[in-house]
Amino acid sequence: MKLLHDKIMQEGKVLSSSVLKVDSFLNHQIDPMLMKEIGHEFANRFSDQVITKVLTIESSGIAPSVMLGLEIGAPVVFARKRKSLTLSDNLFSSKVHSFTKNETNDISVSRSFLNEDDNVLIIDDFLANGEAVKGLLDIAAQAGAHVVGVGIVIEKGFQNGGKLLREQGVRVESLAIVDSLEDGKVTFAPEADA
Numbered sequence: 001m002k003l004l005h006d007k008i009m010q011e012g013k014v015l016s017s018s019v020l021k022v023d024s025f026l027n028h029q030i031d032p033m034l035m036k037e038i039g040h041e042f043a044n045r046f047s048d049q050v051i052t053k054v055l056t057i058e059s060s061g062i063a064p065s066v067m068l069g070l071e072i073g074a075p076v077v078f079a080r081k082r083k084s085l086t087l088s089d090n091l092f093s094s095k096v097h098s099f100t101k102n103e104t105n106d107i108s109v110s111r112s113f114l115n116e117d118d119n120v121l122i123i124d125d126f127l128a129n130g131e132a133v134k135g136l137l138d139i140a141a142q143a144g145a146h147v148v149g150v151g152i153v154i155e156k157g158f159q160n161g162g163k164l165l166r167e168q169g170v171r172v173e174s175l176a177i178v179d180s181l182e183d184g185k186v187t188f189a190p191e192a193d194a
């Protein structure tokens, strides 16, 4: 997705050979115009599917998911990482280990918002080791929902999440695939340049 590639080149900061900072448009400040285009692009890529629910995880997955939900007219459910006052015990939950942060979090979704009639598209901002997506797939499986695929804003192609998911037969569509962050430079995978 050219617009996203350009934005990453203009505003992304390479913090190390494995971490890309994009807090000026995705992870802290949000660029709504770009998010709108991202929602449109996800809708196009999955236009062959009937989607009844968009499933994501707080916090940075929410903005692109809402734009997609608006485009396709489907509700957005986000998994919570912390216990909420109003969230009951009636939950689907899963454990998500972050290798980046070296911590494991319980994520949860109310049983009221996901069921076996749902066709779910999972959305997240980053795909690194795929742990967050695996947790969301687990929650969808607990609900008996059908997962049509996974949409990612930025996939780090040099980490193995994308490979693992695709090997499991999961359809993964990433709007930008970063091949390398070596020497302080962002290099995109060729297929993502199309």
Ligand code: G4P
Pocket (backbone or CB within 6 Å): 018, 019, 020, 021, 022, 023, 027, 057, 058, 059, 060, 061, 097, 098, 099, 100, 101, 125, 126, 127, 128, 129, 130, 131, 132, 133, 156, 161
């Ligand atoms: P994984 O789910 O693919 O295994 O990812 P990992 O544990 O490595 O990532 C933990 C958090 O760090 C996630 O956000 C993920 O989106 C984010 N992340 C991973 N790699 C990068 C990167 O190179 N750049 C940036 N900016 N973020 C990265 P989170 O903690 O859930 O944060 P948020 O969604 O609340 O913003």
